Amino acid sequence: DTGVSQNPRHKITKRGQNVTFRCDPISEHNRLYWYRQTLGQGPEFLTYFQNEAQLEKSRLLSDRFSAERPKGSFSTLEIQRTEQGDSAMYLCASSLETSPLNGQHFGDGTRLSIL
Amino acid sequence: DQQVKQNSPSLSVQEGRISILNCDYTNSMFDYFLWYKKYPAEGPTFLISISSIKDKNEDGRFTVFLNKSAKHLSLHIVPSQPGDSAVYFCAAIVPTGGGNKLTFGTGTQLKVEL
Numbered sequence: 160d161t162g163v164s165q166n167p168r169h170k171i172t173k174r175g176q177n178v179t180f181r182c183d184p185i186s187e188h189n190r191l192y193w194y195r196q197t198l199g200q201g202p203e204f205l206t207y208f209q210n211e212a213q214l215e216k217s218r219l220l221s222d223r224f225s226a227e228r229p230k231g232s233f234s235t236l237e238i239q240r241t242e243q244g245d246s247a248m249y250l251c252a253s254s255l256e257t258s259p260l261n262g263q264h265f266g267d268g269t270r271l272s273i274l
Numbered sequence: 275d276q277q278v279k280q281n282s283p284s285l286s287v288q289e290g291r292i293s294i295l296n297c298d299y300t301n302s303m304f305d306y307f308l309w310y311k312k313y314p315a316e317g318p319t320f321l322i323s324i325s326s327i328k329d330k331n332e333d334g335r336f337t338v339f340l341n342k343s344a345k346h347l348s349l350h351i352v353p354s355q356p357g358d359s360a361v362y363f364c365a366a367i368v369p370t371g372g373g374n375k376l377t378f379g380t381g382t383q384l385k386v387e388l
Contacts, residue, residue: 201378
């Protein structure tokens with residue numbers, strides 16, 4: 160169990176640029192989640208995959224955001240035309256399709272800073 | 275609207291004493307509740323959970339209590355240790371047809387002092 164891996168750990172970019180983050184879940188986990196955390200808040204749900212299918216998206220996920228999970232393995236989250244309000248920690252989590260009481264395993268996140 | 279609330283942003287406890295972290299929720303559809311611990315620069319780590327059909331779950335030094343009628347849960351840590359100093363998040367799940375997305379509170383910073 161190597162844990163959930165996220166890259167890059169930090170991303171600094173200018174407003175208007177596109178950014179892409181990657182998440183490698185625990186290998187046998189078929190569920191993958193993206194969350195966003197801003198200062199002083201708890202993580203907020205963005206989207207969820209079961210295998211390669213994106214099954215739920217939050218209203219927080221505007222048209223500028225897109226997430227993929229090709230072949231049901233790693234996932235990418237892309238933000239187009241970044242805005243100041245996109246500055247946040249982006250967290251990825253994975254889990255098996257078992258009881259929700261087993262929790263989700265989180266990566267250490269990608270911190271995005273928009274200049 | 276904040277469906278999961280942690281009204282104490284911080285808590286300070288002496289080593290060896292009990293730490294009690296509180297959480298309130300408004301959505302009666304929540305069926306599962308979880309506690310996560312987060313150290314700086316790391317992702318949240320799952321600690322303990324409870325189903326809405328139970329009122330207590332214990333795992334070592336950690337016990338979670340659920341009062342459904344009051345829509346309140348608490349995490350007890352006893353005895354508290356310096357390594358427990360972290361931000362603690364309460365989270366809840368409404369079971370749907372598919373995923374188990376977590377709804378988090380805003381967190382409580384616990385400091386365990388020597």
